Amino acid sequence: MKMDLIQPFINAADAVLSQGLQGATKVGNLSMEEAAYRRKGVAGMVALTGDIEGRIVLDLEPQTAVRVASHYAGAELPESDALIKETIFELANQVVGNAVSALNDQGFHFRVHPPVLVTSEEGDKTSEDVEALMICFETSLGCVYMNVALRYNKRRMSDHAVAGR
């Protein structure tokens, strides 16, 4: 997975989190995930199709998710509140939307699918052409994990190349 594909997502997450949480975020640990993805807590997944395909998961440990959602709500939320899931979904949407906007302006075209809740404890194993990168964003309210697994859609890219000749 090329870093030029990942960088817009890192920049977008950094911007969305630092603005929303009103404090600096730090890009912490970066790791390639070769084994199956293991969910940490409240996780929202956004799928992408088009010139680049794959998915982005925003994953927060349960207590971090409560703190983050409470911050946005401006009130202490109970762990069971549906607004916690909604908050993680909207954050995932904003990260993907901002990254896709940057990539679209570079000529890539996508369809962004609505966020879904990741409920299984363990996700699919990554393959040779869809490696997953796990990035931890350290915020004042705890770590926000972003798992990115993307690949170029070779058929679509070659179609563009032919059309552009």
Next chain:
Amino acid sequence: MEQFAPVKRSKDGQPVRYLIVDDSVFARKNLARMIESFGGQLAAEAGDGLTAISEFERTHPDIVLMDITMPQMEGIEAAEKIVQAHPEARVVMVSSVGYQENIVAALQRGARHFVQKPVKPEVLYEVIKYVLGEDGAVTSTAGAGA
């Protein structure tokens, strides 16, 4: 949340009425808090484009804040249908997907402005004032309508 000098309707001094359209409850609540800090009033909410059209017909808001990616009917199509039926309608697109093609498509189909998420209250406030033009007036009564 920061309080802004209230923006009222010039014609009658009443709060500006908003229709908020977004499939995310979180986003709707967030926008509702912002418009409250602008001295505005929530006329209605909708979670998709089709409901947005019927809520517009029912409430005739001064401003529509419209997301793009939504189930049933996307925001740009809903904005177009509202503006076709009511050319005076003021629709502001509010979306995280802010690439040029999307912005141009929205403006060509009747939207008055585009605000990218995450929404900064001070940016939305300026856009609201711009879109209202002479039909909006900033009042100096601190906290009025907020």
